[in-house]
Amino acid sequence: MIRTLFYVLGGVLLGGIIHIAIILLLPDFANRDAWTSLGRFGPDGAFHRLPMSEPGTEPLPYLDPQMAYAACRFSLDGGPIRIKAAMPEDFWSIAVFNRRGSNVYSLNDRSAERADIDLVIATPVQMAQLRENPIAALDQSIVIEVPVTRGFALIRSFVADPTLVGRAEALLGAADCSAELPSADAPPAVDPGDEKR
Amino acid sequence: MRLLINIAIAIAVALIVGFGSAALVLDRERLFGAVTRGAWTAWPDTGSPDADPYTEAMLARTGEVPLGAGEGLAFSADADSAGARLRGECSYRVTGQTPPARLWTLTVYDADGHLMDNPANRTAFHSREVLRHEDGSFTVAVSRSAQPGNWLPVTTPDAIRLILRLYDTPLAGGSRIGAVVMPAIEKVGCP
Numbered sequence: 001m002i003r004t005l006f007y008v009l010g011g012v013l014l015g016g017i018i019h020i021a022i023i024l025l026l027p028d029f030a031n032r033d034a035w036t037s038l039g040r041f042g043p044d045g046a047f048h049r050l051p052m053s054e055p056g057t058e059p060l061p062y063l064d065p066q067m068a069y070a071a072c073r074f075s076l077d078g079g080p081i082r083i084k085a086a087m088p089e090d091f092w093s094i095a096v097f098n099r100r101g102s103n104v105y106s107l108n109d110r111s112a113e114r115a116d117i118d119l120v121i122a123t124p125v126q127m128a129q130l131r132e133n134p135i136a137a138l139d140q141s142i143v144i145e146v147p148v149t150r151g152f153a154l155i156r157s158f159v160a161d162p163t164l165v166g167r168a169e170a171l172l173g174a175a176d177c178s179a180e181l182p183s184a185d186a187p188p189a190v191d192p193g194d195e196k197r
Numbered sequence: 198m199r200l201l202i203n204i205a206i207a208i209a210v211a212l213i214v215g216f217g218s219a220a221l222v223l224d225r226e227r228l229f230g231a232v233t234r235g236a237w238t239a240w241p242d243t244g245s246p247d248a249d250p251y252t253e254a255m256l257a258r259t260g261e262v263p264l265g266a267g268e269g270l271a272f273s274a275d276a277d278s279a280g281a282r283l284r285g286e287c288s289y290r291v292t293g294q295t296p297p298a299r300l301w302t303l304t305v306y307d308a309d310g311h312l313m314d315n316p317a318n319r320t321a322f323h324s325r326e327v328l329r330h331e332d333g334s335f336t337v338a339v340s341r342s343a344q345p346g347n348w349l350p351v352t353t354p355d356a357i358r359l360i361l362r363l364y365d366t367p368l369a370g371g372s373r374i375g376a377v378v379m380p381a382i383e384k385v386g387c388p
Contacts, residue, residue: 007203011210018215023222023250027257034262055314062261062310064362065320066302091300091364095244095265101256103244106265108365110299154262158300158364160325 027100034060034101035073038152044073047085047155047175052165067156068168072177076149080122080130082141083153085175087116088168091158096121098148105144112142117155120181121146137182153177223255235379236280237272237361241369244268259310269298269364275356277382286354287387288340293380294333298363300324305339305349308356315350322347340385 027033037060041048050059050069063069074081083094087109094117095106109115120143122130127145130138155175157168229249230242242248243256243263256263264271276282277289285307295301304321307313312320322337327347329335338344339359341351351357359382368374 003199004203004206007207008210011207012214014207014211015214015218018211019218019222022215022219023254026219026223026254030257030260032260033257034260037260053312053320055312055320058312060262061259062306062360064302065304065312066323093265093268093364095262095268097262100253101260101262102246102248102253103263103265104246106244106267108268110365111267156268158323160323 027102034097035099035152038071038073041071044075045081045178047072047153047172047177049169049172052159064156066159068159068165068172069157070155070172070175071152072175073152074121074150074177076121076123076126076146080120080126080181081177082138082179082181083117083119083121083175083177084179085117085155086171087155088157088164088171089115090160092117092156094119094153094155096144096146096153097151098146099150104146104148104151107142117175118142118179119144119153121153123147123149135182222251223258232374234272234374234377236274236276236278236382237379238274239270239272239368239374241266241270241374244270244369264362264364264369266369268369269362269366270369272361272363272379274359274361274382277384279384281384283357283359283382284355284387285341285351285357288338288342288344288385290336290338290383290385291349291359291380292334292336292383294335294378295324295361295380296363296366296368296377298324298366298368300364302362302364303327303337303349304360304362305351306358306360307353308358310358313350313352315352317343317348317350319348319350322349335380338385 047070051057053063053065093108096104098104118141120138120141122145124145159165159168230240232239243252244265302321302323327335337347337349339349
């Protein structure tokens with residue numbers, strides 16, 4: 001009897017390990033997560049406008065219906081990416097998520113201190129290369145370092161009034177997720193080949 | 198034989214405990230990092246790289262995209278200020294002030310987290326269109342029947358959820374959420 005009790009106890013411990021494994025691995029195997037859902041809207045590497053959140057046509061759960069959205073799934077395997085977008089005067093924000101859907105970076109129009117988006121996303125290694133060979137053309141860009149190679153960026157743009165939807169959608173539709181990234185300024189001692197797109 | 202039975206028991210216990218507890222935890226509201234003020238609850242860590250594994254798993258399961266700390270903070274309410282579950286068949290008044298934010302929106306969802314189609318074509322109010330009292334406070338009526346003033350229509354008799362999203366607020370972004378004043382959710386009546 002005592003022996004069976006020990007096996008039950010071992011089972012509980014093993015159950016704890018299974019619990020931890022499920023929680024940690026679930027984001028990698030989920031099939032309804034944000035990354036997968038956003039894949040429905042078009043190919044990676046470009047912004048896709050999400051339909052406005054209205055009853056019955058919500059592109060993702062719990063999105064604010066007062067915002068217009070555009071999302072881009074990106075990969076940093078081929079080098080840093082540059083996001084450029086002209087934005088309306090009103091509130092907007094952009095957030096960068098990793099493949100698992102966790103936020104790694106976010107900013108809004110006020111903290112960006114500019115009216116448009118010019119954001120360069122790089123991995124720590126690419127960031128080190130950018131620091132060694134600064135690119136003058138990126139002086140005005142916001143360059144961020146994220147610990148991810150794949151992820152997605154989501155732009156939110158406030159729509160105060162239904163009449164402004166068209167303008168917000170036009171601007172979001174023109175958002176560029178793979179804007180030109182100039183190579184390092186001459187003379188680069190070692191051409192950082194993987195900084196070119 | 199005895200050994201085999203014992204191993205089978207151990208494996209069964211492990212599977213039931215492991216999967217059962219994981220499902221139980223993920224079906225409930227998030228456990229960690231909740232900040233409750235009045236009827237409202239926010240999870241400020243959800244939009245930061247420090248989100249705990251349970252939050253990550255929950256987000257992956259639902260497909261939600263949280264507000265980043267640099268964007269804002271979302272407070273949700275499933276119960277009124279007296280602690281009773283919010284139900285669509287009842288009428289409520291959301292009244293008072295919001296914490297400082299450049300912009301806020303108040304949205305109502307049904308039990309499944311969907312917006313509700315209604316003839317008034319309204320699923321949310323934002324801070325610039327809401328009608329205010331002289332002291333700057335506001336009252337939004339949440340009910341199935343049309344109300345004068347700010348009316349947020351509900352079409353389900355079942356559970357509803359209110360979400361107040363504060364955009365560009367000093368509350369997001371790591372600083373401690375102190376004694377902020379949130380709007381009260383008062384029950385006006387139930388059939």
